[in-house]
Amino acid sequence: MANIAQQFMLELTAPRAWLLLLLPVFLLLARYSFRAKRARKMRQQQDDHLPPSPPALPGLGHLHLVGSLPHVSLRSLARKHGHDLMLLRLGAMPVVVVSSPRAAQAVLRTHDHVFASRPHSLVAEIVLYGPSDVGFAPHGEYWRQARKLVTTHLLTVKRVQLLRHAREEEIGEAAGAGAAVDVGDLLGSFTNDLACRAVMGKSSSRNEGRSKLFRQLVVDTSPLLGGFHVEEFFPFLARFGVLSRVVRAKSERLRRRWDELLDRLIDDHESKYKPTMAAASDQKDEDDDFIHILLYARQEYGGLTREHMKAILLDVFFGGIDTAAAVLENTVVELMKKPRVMKKLQAERRRCGGTRRGARPGQRLAIGRDPSYWGEDAEEFVPERFLDGGSAAGVGFKGNDFQFLPFGTGRRQCPGINFGMAVVEVMLATLVHRFDWEMPAGKEARDIDMSEEFGLVVHRKEKLLLVPKLRV
Ligand code: HEM
Numbered sequence: 001m002a003n004i005a006q007q008f009m010l011e012l013t014a015p016r017a018w019l020l021l022l023l024p025v026f027l028l029l030a031r032y033s034f035r036a037k038r039a040r041k042m043r044q045q046q047d048d049h050l051p052p053s054p055p056a057l058p059g060l061g062h063l064h065l066v067g068s069l070p071h072v073s074l075r076s077l078a079r080k081h082g083h084d085l086m087l088l089r090l091g092a093m094p095v096v097v098v099s100s101p102r103a104a105q106a107v108l109r110t111h112d113h114v115f116a117s118r119p120h121s122l123v124a125e126i127v128l129y130g131p132s133d134v135g136f137a138p139h140g141e142y143w144r145q146a147r148k149l150v151t152t153h154l155l156t157v158k159r160v161q162l163l164r165h166a167r168e169e170e171i172g173e174a175a176g177a178g179a180a181v182d183v184g185d186l187l188g189s190f191t192n193d194l195a196c197r198a199v200m201g202k203s204s205s206r207n208e209g210r211s212k213l214f215r216q217l218v219v220d221t222s223p224l225l226g227g228f229h230v231e232e233f234f235p236f237l238a239r240f241g242v243l244s245r246v247v248r249a250k251s252e253r254l255r256r257r258w259d260e261l262l263d264r265l266i267d268d269h270e271s272k273y274k275p276t277m278a279a280a281s282d283q284k285d286e287d288d289d290f291i292h293i294l295l296y297a298r299q300e301y302g303g304l305t306r307e308h309m310k311a312i313l314l315d316v317f318f319g320g321i322d323t324a325a326a327v328l329e330n331t332v333v334e335l336m337k338k339p340r341v342m343k344k345l346q347a348e349r350r351r352c353g354g355t356r357r358g359a360r361p362g363q364r365l366a367i368g369r370d371p372s373y374w375g376e377d378a379e380e381f382v383p384e385r386f387l388d389g390g391s392a393a394g395v396g397f398k399g400n401d402f403q404f405l406p407f408g409t410g411r412r413q414c415p416g417i418n419f420g421m422a423v424v425e426v427m428l429a430t431l432v433h434r435f436d437w438e439m440p441a442g443k444e445a446r447d448i449d450m451s452e453e454f455g456l457v458v459h460r461k462e463k464l465l466l467v468p469k470l471r472v
Pocket of ligand 1: 134136155315317319323405407408409412413415417421424
């Protein structure tokens with residue numbers, strides 16, 4: 001027995017025996033390396049189907065390549081790494097950057113249904129009741145119904161035409177004092193007042209304090225709603241919840257302030273509201289405001305709650321104020337820098353007696369400034385390019401020309417195109433028809449600072465101060 005045991009021990013210490021014992025380990029290693037090789041090959045095959053990417057850092061991905069002006073960083077990255085499409089990883093979040101009309105058409109029109117949703121946002125969830133607005137709601141039945149309500153009842157051509165007559169006299173008063181005015185502030189309060197008037201009606205919006213409260217709330221909410229939040233890029237941080245607690249607390253404070261204002265307004269309207277069998281679209285009263293229309297629409301859209309109404313009203317503030325004001329301010333800057341174009345526009349306005357015939361102030365970003373589609377002067381403000389005989393004569397802004405998408409295109413295209421254009425046109429026409437604009441003493445138009453600040457809407461960083469001279 002002892003001999004057998006000794007024999008066995010000898011066998012074990014012999015190299016052959018070790019080989020025998022290690023065999024399962026070798027087999028496991030071989031299997032692992034075969035699997036790893038297969039996974040690498042599959043990843044390689046997948047990567048072959050993915051858009052090109054710049055070199056990434058572990059963990060961060062490409063976050064370090066995106067600066068404080070993401071639209072500028074993305075544009076220069078796309079030029080270098082993927083003219084049509086480029087894949088970035090912002091932390092854990094994959095982001096596809098689309099930079100040519102051909103790719104924009106594929107993503108926003110042909111495969112629109114795949115890209116029609118919005119990423120989850122904690123701020124939108126709290127401030128926009130779910131989100132139950134149109135802009136942030138995920139693609140689905142609720143979004144479809146809310147969007148239908150907005151386009152068929154609120155932002156109709158008829159209602160836009162009623163707004164065209166609003167406020168021209170008051171702009172005159174604001175700018176006619178002769179001193180330098182902060183043009184951004186003037187335009188912001190004009191578009192805000194117009195939004196207030198559309199939402200709550202002429203009499204409520206005349207309440208100056210209320211209009212200011214709305215403006216302040218939009219200014220306070222926009223950076224949070226449009227900002228990037230670290231946990232969206234690094235979901236594992238959400239487990240600790242520290243950052244989301246801060247964002248949640250800020251958002252809840254803002255929502256309480258919105259609730260207070262909107263509930264009071266809806267209560268006021270409800271006390272005057274007389275339910276009729278007439279549908280919202282049949283309302284004849286020229287002064288009928290969005291709150292009234294939504295109250296009537298409750299008959300047609302059974303499940304429309306007060307929170308849904310408040311969220312939909314908020315879209316007018318977040319969609320309509322900053323966007324139109326930014327387009328206008330950028331247009332005024334360009335006109336100051338190009339007195340030739342300003343004179344032409346003023347002559348046209350004055351010839352038409354101040355009526356509003358479509359000047360097309362266009363904000364052209366990214367694809368919209370690519371020389372391959374816009375020629376050598378792509379960066380220049382040349383509005384004549386859109387006129388008959390110009391290099392972009394046939395190019396429209398309503399989403400059919402993929403090199404120029406100021407309002408987006410496809411399912412999520414801006415439903416406020418007509419409303420936005422009416423606001424921009426009426427204001428621009430008034431500014432150039434009734435006033436000459438000059439730089440403050442000692443300043444030249446070429447000194448105007450062009451730095452930008454990123455947010456839900458990209459803004460000018462510096463104030464634009466100009467002196468209006470009332471034309472006699
Ligand atoms: C000149 C002014 C405006 C510009 C440049 C503009 C631009 C845009 C853009 C680029 C989008 C995103 C489209 C997309 O995701 O593909 C959008 C969406 C939206 N805009 Fe506007 N907009 C303007 C005025 C307005 C106004 C006045 C309103 C409402 C009163 C409005 C309400 C909305 C809403 C609700 C959405 C979200 C649509 C959805 O997700 O289904 N916008 N806008």
